[in-house]
Each structure stands twice: as C-alpha cells, then as structure tokens.
Amino acid sequence: xxxxxxxxxxxxxxxxxxxxxxxxxxxxxxxxxxxxxxxxxxxxxxxxxxxxxxxxxxxxxxxxxxxxxxxxxxxxxxxxxxxxxxxxxxxxxxxxxxxxxxxxxxxxxxxxxxxxxxxxxxxxxxxxxxxxxxxxxxxxxxxxxxxxxxxxxxxxxxxxxxxxxxxxxxxxxxxxxxxxxxxxxxxxxxxxxxxxxxxxxxxxxxxxxxxxxxxxxxxxxxxxxxxxxxxxxxxxxxxxxxxxxxxxxxxxxxxxxxxxxxxxxxxxxxxxxxxxxxxxxxxxxxxxxxxxxxxxxxxxxxxxxxxxxxxxxxxxxxxxxxxxxxx
Amino acid sequence: xxxxxxxxxxxxxxxxxxxxxxxxxxxxxxxxxxxxxxxxxxxxxxxxxxxxxxxxxxxxxxxxxxxxxxxxxxxxxxxxxxxxxxxxxxxxxxxxxxxxxxxxxxxxxxxxxxxxxxxxxxxxxxxxxxxxxxxxxxxxxxxxxxxxxxxxxxxxxxxxxxxxxxxxxxxxxxxxxxxxxxxxxxxxxxxxxxxxxxxxxxxxxxxxxxxxxxxxxxxxxxxxxxxxxxxxxxxxxxxxxxxxxxxxxxxxxxxxxxxxxxxxxxxxxxxxxxxxxxxxxxxxxxxxxxxxxxxxxxxxxxxxxxxxxxxxxxxxxxxxxxxxxxxxxxxxxxxxxxxxxxxxxxxxxxxxxxxxxxxxxxxxxxxxxxxxxxxxxxxxxxxxx
Numbered sequence: 001x002x003x004x005x006x007x008x009x010x011x012x013x014x015x016x017x018x019x020x021x022x023x024x025x026x027x028x029x030x031x032x033x034x035x036x037x038x039x040x041x042x043x044x045x046x047x048x049x050x051x052x053x054x055x056x057x058x059x060x061x062x063x064x065x066x067x068x069x070x071x072x073x074x075x076x077x078x079x080x081x082x083x084x085x086x087x088x089x090x091x092x093x094x095x096x097x098x099x100x101x102x103x104x105x106x107x108x109x110x111x112x113x114x115x116x117x118x119x120x121x122x123x124x125x126x127x128x129x130x131x132x133x134x135x136x137x138x139x140x141x142x143x144x145x146x147x148x149x150x151x152x153x154x155x156x157x158x159x160x161x162x163x164x165x166x167x168x169x170x171x172x173x174x175x176x177x178x179x180x181x182x183x184x185x186x187x188x189x190x191x192x193x194x195x196x197x198x199x200x201x202x203x204x205x206x207x208x209x210x211x212x213x214x215x216x217x218x219x220x221x222x223x224x225x226x227x228x229x230x231x232x233x234x235x236x237x238x239x240x241x242x243x244x245x246x247x248x249x250x251x252x253x254x255x256x257x258x259x260x261x262x263x264x265x266x267x268x269x270x271x272x273x274x275x276x277x278x279x280x281x282x283x284x285x286x287x288x289x290x291x292x293x294x295x296x297x298x299x300x301x302x303x304x305x306x307x308x309x310x311x312x313x314x315x316x317x318x319x320x321x322x323x324x325x326x327x
Numbered sequence: 328x329x330x331x332x333x334x335x336x337x338x339x340x341x342x343x344x345x346x347x348x349x350x351x352x353x354x355x356x357x358x359x360x361x362x363x364x365x366x367x368x369x370x371x372x373x374x375x376x377x378x379x380x381x382x383x384x385x386x387x388x389x390x391x392x393x394x395x396x397x398x399x400x401x402x403x404x405x406x407x408x409x410x411x412x413x414x415x416x417x418x419x420x421x422x423x424x425x426x427x428x429x430x431x432x433x434x435x436x437x438x439x440x441x442x443x444x445x446x447x448x449x450x451x452x453x454x455x456x457x458x459x460x461x462x463x464x465x466x467x468x469x470x471x472x473x474x475x476x477x478x479x480x481x482x483x484x485x486x487x488x489x490x491x492x493x494x495x496x497x498x499x500x501x502x503x504x505x506x507x508x509x510x511x512x513x514x515x516x517x518x519x520x521x522x523x524x525x526x527x528x529x530x531x532x533x534x535x536x537x538x539x540x541x542x543x544x545x546x547x548x549x550x551x552x553x554x555x556x557x558x559x560x561x562x563x564x565x566x567x568x569x570x571x572x573x574x575x576x577x578x579x580x581x582x583x584x585x586x587x588x589x590x591x592x593x594x595x596x597x598x599x600x601x602x603x604x605x606x607x608x609x610x611x612x613x614x615x616x617x618x619x620x621x622x623x624x625x626x627x628x629x630x631x632x633x634x635x636x637x638x639x640x641x642x643x644x645x646x647x648x649x650x651x652x653x654x655x656x657x658x659x660x661x662x663x664x665x666x667x668x669x670x671x672x673x674x675x676x677x678x679x680x681x682x683x684x685x686x687x688x689x690x691x692x693x694x695x696x697x698x699x700x701x702x703x704x705x706x707x708x709x710x711x712x
Contacts, residue, residue, distance in 0.1 A: 041492045103682050108705030109698070112421055113685045115492055116638050119423070119631055120677025127671035148667075254627065258503075261496055300507050303500030310493060311485040 021283020046257020052238025410605025432610025475607025521621025641687025
C-alpha cells in the first residue's frame with residue numbers, strides 16, 4: 001500500500017485517470033447504444049475497436065508516416081486516421097449486425113444465443129487479425145503485418161510534452177487532446193440523439209419498438225444507425241489510443257472491451273451521459289488502485305469495481321435512460 | 328445452398344432421434360448390456376490395436392505414442408463439459424469464467440500437494456515437519472472440491488441476482504481475476520514461475536512411480552474416465568431429480584418458476600456450486616497429470632473453448648456436450664498442421680452453429696422444441712425485435 005504516493009500526487013493521478021477513462025468512455029458508448037435499443041450486449045464491440053486500431057496502423061504505414069512529422073502533416077494524418085478508423089470500425093459494426101445478429105433477431109432467439117454468437121465473432125476477428133491477415137497480407141504490408149500475434153508499434157505523431165503544470169500536476173498535450181476530443185465526440189453524439197430527427201427515432205425504438213414501428217419509424221434503419229454510431233465512436237477511440245499509446249495487437253480488444261463494458265455498466269448501461277461518467281470514474285479508480293497496490297493489479301481492480309457496482313447498484317450510477325422514462 | 332445444408336442437417340437429426348427412440352424401446356437388460364459394452368470399449372480405447380480401427384490414431388507424428396495422452400485430454404474436457412452443462416445447459420446461466428474453477432482445482436493440488444509450493448513450505452516450517460512432507464493426493468482431491476464449491480458460491484452469491492448477459496461478463500472477469508491473482512500473488516503461487524512436482528496418486532513424480540508416471544498416460548486416462556463415468560451417473564441422477572426440474576424451470580422462465588414456489592436464487596447457486604466442483608475436479612486431474620502448472624495455462628481463450636464445447640455439442644444434453652468436448656479436444660490434436668487456425672475454426676463453428684442450429688449438434692429434444700416455439704412466435708409477430 002502506497003498511500004503517501006497516492007496522496008502526494010493525487011492531482012497527477014486524477015489527470016492520468018481522466019485521459020485514460022475518456023477512451024474507455026468512447027468505447028462504452030457502443031455498448032450502451034446497442035444495449036439501450038436492443039437489450040443486447042454486443043460482446044464483439046471490443047473487436048470493432050481493435051479493427052479501428054489496425055486501420056490506423058495500416059493507413060499510417062502505407063502513408064509512410066515517420067516519427068514527429070511537422071504540425072501541418074500531423075494534423076492531416078490525424079484527420080485521415082479519424083476518417084479511416086471511423087469508416088473501418090463503423091463498417092465492421094454494421095457488418096456484424098447484418099451477418100450475425102439479424103438472422104437471430106428474425107428467429108427471435110433467446111439472449112443467450114446472441115451472446116454466444118458474439119463471443120464466436122469476437123474470436124473470429126481476433127484470429128483474422130492475429131493469424132489469417134498477417135499471412136495473407138504479409139508480403140503486401142511487410143513492416144506491420146508480417147508477424148502474427150505480436151505487438152506492433154506505431155509512429156509517434158505528436159510528441160508527448162508537458163503543456164502546463166498546476167502545483168505538482170503536469171498535464172501533457174496528448175492527455176489534453178485525448179480528453180477534449182473524447183468529450184467533444186460524446187457531446188456531438190448526445191446532441192445527435194437528443195436533438196435530431198434520427199435521434200428521436202432511436203429514442204422511440206428504445207422506448208417501445210412496437211409503438212415506434214406503428215408511428216412509422218423504420219426499425220431496421222434505427223438498428224443499423226446505432227451500430228454504425230457505436231462503431232464510429234470506437235473508431236475515434238482507436239485513433240486516440242494509437243496516438244496516446246502507440247501500439248496495437250490482435251488481442252488488444254479483450255481487456256479494453258471488458259473495461260469499457262464496466263464503464264457502461266457503471267454509468268448505467270443504456271445511458272449515454274452515464275457512459276462518460278462511468279468511463280472517467282473507472283479510469284480514475286484504476287489509476288488510484290494501481291498506485292495503491294501495484295500496477296500489475298490494475299485489471300483486477302476494474303473487475304472488482306464491476307462486481308461491487310452490480311451488487312449495490314445494478315442500474316449503474318445514473319440508471320438506464322436511452323429511451324427516458326421506460327416503463 | 329443454405330436450404331440444402333438445412334435439409335441435410337434435419338435428416339441427420341432425424342436419424343439421431345430414430346437411434347434414440349430405438350434405444351429407449353430396448354428392454355432393460357439389452358440396455359444394460361449395451362452400456363456395459365460401451366464402457367468396456369471406453370476402457371479399451373488407449374490400447375486400441377484392432378485391425379481396421381487403427382485409423383483412429385491421432386498422433387501428429389507417424390507411429391507416435393501420444394494416443395492415450397490425447398484420450399486423457401478428451402476425458403478431462405468431457406468432465407469440464409458435463410460440469411459446464413449443468414450451469415449453462417440446465418440452469419441457463421452463461422458462465423464465461425469456468426476456467427477459474429478449473430484453475431482453482433489445479434492449484435489446490437499444486438499448492439497443498441507439491442513440496443515446491445510456498446503453502447506446503449510454510450506448513451512444514453510452522454509444524455516442524457520434514458522437508459519431504461506434503462498433503463496426500465487423495466486429501467487434495469477433497470480440498471479441490473471443497474475450494475471450488477466455496478469459490479462457486481462466493482462468485483454466485485453477489486452475481487446470480489443479475490440478468491443472464493451481465494452474469495456472462497462478470498464471470499469472464501472472475502476467470503481473469505483468478506489468473507491474475509495466480510500470476511501476481513508470488514508468495515502464494517510462485518507467480519509466473521509456476522509450481523512443479525505436483526503429485527499423482529503415487530505421490531510426487533519420480534522414477535519410483537510404477538503406474539502413474541509421467542511417461543505412460545494410459546493409467547491417467549483410466550483414472551479420468553472412471554471419474555467421468557461416476558460423474559455422468561451422479562449428474563444424470565441430479566438432472567432427473569427435483570433439483571434438475573427446478574433448473575429447467577428457472578432456465579425457461581425465472582419469474583414463473585418463482586411464482587410456482589421454486590426459489591430461483593437457491594437453485595442457481597446450487598448449479599453454480601456443482602458445476603464449479605466438476606470444473607475443479609477436472610482441473611485437479613489436469614494438474615496432477617501435468618505435474619507442473621503456471622498461470623498461462625488458464626487463459627480466457629480456454630474458457631471460451633469450454634463454452635464452445637457445450638454449445639456446439641448441444642447444450643442441455645449430456646451426450647451432446649460430451650461429443651462436443653471430444654470433438655474440440657481431439658480435432659486440434661489430429662490436425663496439428665492447422666493448429667494456428669484452431670481458434671478461428673472454433674469461433675466460426677460457434678457462429679455457424681448458433682445461426683443454423685442453435686440447439687447444437689446433438690440437440691436436447693426439449694431445447695429444440697423451445698427454440699422452435701420462439702421462432703414461431705417471431706413469425707407471427709414480425710414487428711417485434
């Protein structure tokens with residue numbers, strides 16, 4: 001136990017936790033959107049994120065990005081990365097829905113079957129990126145894809161620098177960018193769901209699918225929309241992850257997905273603002289916990305938090321509310 | 328194309344059902360005779376040298392002698408599948424952390440039975456015992472079962488009030504917690520170094536072990552298959568008892584079961600504890616056969632493989648899940664050349680089976696009927712999600 005260390009650098013740990021939690025929160029949105037409308041945990045969502053990181057990796061590799069490019073280029077690479085990652089992740093999420101979930105929905109399958117399908121899909125994706133694609137594309141993309149199942153590093157687009165210090169808390173440029181970008185993305189999504197026509201359709205289906213259908217909401221289109229939106233958010237998270245941590249691996253989604261799911265549950269699954277709150281909270285708790293005990297206990301802390309929250313507040317901190325006032 | 332697969336598949340299931348009916352129509356003594364013959368074949372399998380049957384040999388190396396070892400793996404996986412079937416198939420609780428119980432079973436024989444384990448060393452020091460002292464294998468067996476049942480209850484108590492899909496994630500987390508604890512609690516488990524010299528029925532591995540040595544896997548297989556047969560018998564009794572019917576009722580409709588006077592929480596907890604004990608028993612056998620364990624042997628992928636065995640075989644049906652376990656344990660051994668792709672194939676198999684035949688390869692009749700009902704409901708009310 002390192003209480004002194006934690007108290008002494010409380011501000012620093014909070015900042016670290018917030019910037020980490022922002023990424024969890026972005027991924028958590030995917031779980032929360034799908035759960036809010038379909039009452040289904042999209043277990044394969046973590047792989048949607050993984051695909052995003054690989055899209056960024058391949059893009060930067062193909063563009064021949066070097067470490068620390070000039071500012072103008074860096075911004076270009078980031079914007080391109082965002083577009084490509086969002087497209088790849090969104091497309092993957094949509095494909096998942098079409099190929100795997102729709103046939104099951106048609107048959108009115110029990111929830112357990114959705115979950116098992118999702119687990120299988122997740123395994124398929126992990127293997128595709130860990131084993132099959134590296135062998136197929138090994139020649140075409142030599143630097144990044146030749147080594148199955150290995151951690152692959154990415155170029156540093158923005159050098160981590162301390163922007164300013166408050167007391168003994170240093171805030172780096174990357175932490176700030178990650179945090180601000182994540183919160184901005186979520187604000188846009190929140191606006192989209194709460195203020196636009198499409199968002200109204202989503203909320204209507206979340207509240208009552210039958211009535212929404214009677215009112216002329218195209219349910220299939222709403223379902224496609226939420227999968228794509230969740231995918232885009234995961235793609236954005238993938239870009240931020242690539243920027244901050246600079247590596248990826250085929251099995252990267254597993255633990256990260258579990259944590260994002262924990263974040264979604266923490267905030268109240270089905271609640272968009274809850275996902276943000278849950279993600280940030282989890283990030284902070286994790287960093288505090290890792291300081292208190294040791295960094296190799298970090299993953300355990302997330303799971304223990306999940307179990308404790310579910311025990312005492314199964315609906316999460318804010319409760320569930322994509323459809324608002326659900327009966 | 329898909330229609331063709333579907334019709335071929337329904338014909339296959341028709342044949343299976345016909346065999347089942349034929350079997351049930353036999354008289355008592357004929358059934359008994361058949362069972363005895365089947366059990367005899369099971370025990371004979373590792374010696375398999377019957378002309379014409381040798382193509383079953385699984386060794387990746389031509390003329391290799393690991394056939395009994397493969398059979399042993401199949402047997403302990405069948406034990407896992409039977410245990411997980413109680414939880415997933417009968418009680419309808421998706422447990423993705425089953426590897427945790429398997430690991431606890433393996434670690435309980437390692438921690439108490441091996442002279443290399445920190446726990447045994449501590450006991451030796453505390454009670455002034457000779458450095459060769461360790462807990463006997465047979466007592467470790469009870470420790471394993473008790474520990475896994477306790478951990479099943481400890482995991483189930485807070486989490487079983489949750490809905491099915493939450494439960495899946497929480498149990499997945501539990502499996503990871505066990506693995507991380509095994510890796511990080513160096514003072515207790517030797518951490519990543521692992522524990523060696525895990526005893527078998529004849530004590531720690533040494534050249535003196537005439538029967539349960541490291542080289543010859545046949546006695547180990549016979550031991551495992553004996554455990555499997557005992558457990559099949561016990562679980563079958565349980566399945567057809569009041570408890571088993573309560574499980575099915577809870578699986579189908581928890582609220583309705585509660586209204587009819589079945590207290591779901593109690594029975595779910597029972598399913599968890601019994602399933603955990605079976606998983607622990609399997610891990611116990613795995614640990615003693617291997618004589619060495621470390622945390623990397625208990626990863627989440629293996630847990631998903633366990634679930635795949637149950638759902639691909641046919642959850643809720645003991646013959647089905649056993650078949651699933653044998654298939655998923657045997658095929659990767661047989662086709663070593665494709666070993667890199669085994670997880671891909673498992674994943675694809677899970678998805679395809681769930682989409683085409685959610686009740687598994689050898690469906691439980693009741694389960695098949697339930698799924699058909701749900702599909703029919705979907706036809707009637709297409710607007711419903």
